[in-house]
Amino acid sequence: MSEGRLSPFHGLWALTNRELKKWYKEPVILLLSLVQPILWIGIFGKAMNFASMFKSASIEIPGLTVPKQIIDEIGSLVLKQTFGTTDYFSFLAVGMLSFIVLFTSMSSGMTIVWDRRLGFLGKLLTTPVPRGSIIVSKVIASIIKSLVQATIILLIGVLLGLRFSFGLFAPMAFVITYLSLFLLSFGFSSLFLMLALRSTRWETQMAIMNLLNMPLLFSSNSFYPISSMPWWLKPIALANPLTYANAISRWALLGITPQVSVILSMLYLVAFAAIFTTLGITLSWRYLSL
Amino acid sequence: MNEPVIKVSGLTKIYPGGVLAVDHISFEVHEGEIFALLGPNGAGKSTTIGMLTTSLRPTEGEAIIAGYSINREPSKVRSVIGVVPQEFSADEDLTGWENIMLIGYLYGLPKDTVKKRAAELLQTVGLYNVKDKKVETYSGGMRRRLEIAMGLINRPRVLFLDEPTLGLDVQTRAAIWEYILKLKKDYNMTIFLTTHYLEEADAYGDRVAIIDRGKILVIGKPDELKRNVTWDTLFIEVSGSYDSAKQALSILPQVKEVSFVNGQIVIKVADGPSAIPLVVSAINSTGQEVKRLSLNRPSLDEVYMYYTGKSLREESMSKEEAFALRRTLRRARS
Numbered sequence: 001m002s003e004g005r006l007s008p009f010h011g012l013w014a015l016t017n018r019e020l021k022k023w024y025k026e027p028v029i030l031l032l033s034l035v036q037p038i039l040w041i042g043i044f045g046k047a048m049n050f051a052s053m054f055k056s057a058s059i060e061i062p063g064l065t066v067p068k069q070i071i072d073e074i075g076s077l078v079l080k081q082t083f084g085t086t087d088y089f090s091f092l093a094v095g096m097l098s099f100i101v102l103f104t105s106m107s108s109g110m111t112i113v114w115d116r117r118l119g120f121l122g123k124l125l126t127t128p129v130p131r132g133s134i135i136v137s138k139v140i141a142s143i144i145k146s147l148v149q150a151t152i153i154l155l156i157g158v159l160l161g162l163r164f165s166f167g168l169f170a171p172m173a174f175v176i177t178y179l180s181l182f183l184l185s186f187g188f189s190s191l192f193l194m195l196a197l198r199s200t201r202w203e204t205q206m207a208i209m210n211l212l213n214m215p216l217l218f219s220s221n222s223f224y225p226i227s228s229m230p231w232w233l234k235p236i237a238l239a240n241p242l243t244y245a246n247a248i249s250r251w252a253l254l255g256i257t258p259q260v261s262v263i264l265s266m267l268y269l270v271a272f273a274a275i276f277t278t279l280g281i282t283l284s285w286r287y288l289s290l
Numbered sequence: 291m292n293e294p295v296i297k298v299s300g301l302t303k304i305y306p307g308g309v310l311a312v313d314h315i316s317f318e319v320h321e322g323e324i325f326a327l328l329g330p331n332g333a334g335k336s337t338t339i340g341m342l343t344t345s346l347r348p349t350e351g352e353a354i355i356a357g358y359s360i361n362r363e364p365s366k367v368r369s370v371i372g373v374v375p376q377e378f379s380a381d382e383d384l385t386g387w388e389n390i391m392l393i394g395y396l397y398g399l400p401k402d403t404v405k406k407r408a409a410e411l412l413q414t415v416g417l418y419n420v421k422d423k424k425v426e427t428y429s430g431g432m433r434r435r436l437e438i439a440m441g442l443i444n445r446p447r448v449l450f451l452d453e454p455t456l457g458l459d460v461q462t463r464a465a466i467w468e469y470i471l472k473l474k475k476d477y478n479m480t481i482f483l484t485t486h487y488l489e490e491a492d493a494y495g496d497r498v499a500i501i502d503r504g505k506i507l508v509i510g511k512p513d514e515l516k517r518n519v520t521w522d523t524l525f526i527e528v529s530g531s532y533d534s535a536k537q538a539l540s541i542l543p544q545v546k547e548v549s550f551v552n553g554q555i556v557i558k559v560a561d562g563p564s565a566i567p568l569v570v571s572a573i574n575s576t577g578q579e580v581k582r583l584s585l586n587r588p589s590l591d592e593v594y595m596y597y598t599g600k601s602l603r604e605e606s607m608s609k610e611e612a613f614a615l616r617r618t619l620r621r622a623r624s
Binding site for chain 1: 343344345365366368369371373375377378379380381382383384388391392393395396397398440450
């Protein structure tokens, strides 16, 4: 029998909690998903050592001796101009935060496919829990997972030599970084859940993920700055929300001046999150059925 | 008479692609009844239950459940019904307790209420001592019992059971029915079930609707249905002359037909049990004694055959249903 009026949010936390339980009860999967970004920072970040290019001794061209000091100075200037910092490792490590957020958020779509395949979704749809809550709970769980994973990556980055150079008051820097990652995860989780609303095959979902993850990553400023991209890639990078999350994080944590102002970048992420969440919830009312 | 608790009128479902799964069905179910929708796989049973439980949108038609419209007030309908789906729906990664608590919260029940009811229900279905084990370790029968307990957490007025015993062995099926009947008694519910097991519809259904190719062919009490299409048969051996016995029996109004086969009198009557005393006294009145008497009552399969021209037992199933069945069986056995 119904017990009075139901709050529109009833069951939301119970569903979120279910997603999280399934996640932290399987630490192996959690650790496996960290392997890729750790390899990127640990191997790529360490080996792609741009600074070492200029760490040679003095150069002697016949008739001209360039002292080491000047080479170092030029190196720093070039690096600074290209990456906004002389420390490529830190540049990459902070870029990996959005990488892990993207990958974790993408997999949120899979959970809905599994729920459908295993009959759980069918059961959910017969309870009075709002359709929107089914999606929103998955988005919230996905955000929490993403931010926890990002924190782990950040800690590992620090262990491997990430050096902060805060662009503002340190605690605020973290708040702003997490806010940008939060918005990024919000938007991507909603987007990939939306794509999975009607999907019955996890293979399709995997294919979508594989199709989109690398292009999204490489068309952003995660590995290299926009300024060094070919002209045709720049507009794509500027449309890519990863670019803005990276720019904000690098500004806050590394003091790198962003190409687009931080406020505009943040607004872009807010719009990204708001549009896809609204779309996701609206479509779930319409299309989330057996 | 009370308002029916389920009132279905002209309910129709056409799937994308034009498959007509349910074709303008109408019926009523009354408070406290066990109503069985009987039909082969692919007849439209699951689609019907899907529409009544609001997980599928009807193409046309209406159903009112406990006063709420499935089209206009689906979430109100959901709050007064319980559903035990055909496929296992519990989350295998969680424990039985976590599953039933979760469903309770989805009905918006306060924590204390959910805890109390969950404990009580798990005790009733005999799962309380394994409540903290993951569902993936449960047997098929245990899972089905958990599903039933989960379907009752909101104290529903109507419980929908979609093939509640599919894929279970005979003993487990009987045990599940024991639980269902006990729960029905304890909570005074109306039960709407689909099944393709004739014996279950016959034994437990207060009323049965036979559905085939999306249409309801006939609705009634199992006994009535059988009586309407076919007769009970009595086989009698008597001590003396068959001819005089036959004569005495022919004049009884209940007796439709008397024949003589293999040394036995075979008579067709409308209602076997109530005809037996009359038949016996008619034979005694001719001075003979009944040596042996047996009664053969038709099953619902004969009713089904009468309306559809085929036997329910021989019906094959669609590919999807076969797939779903295999999956259910696989999990039931694991």
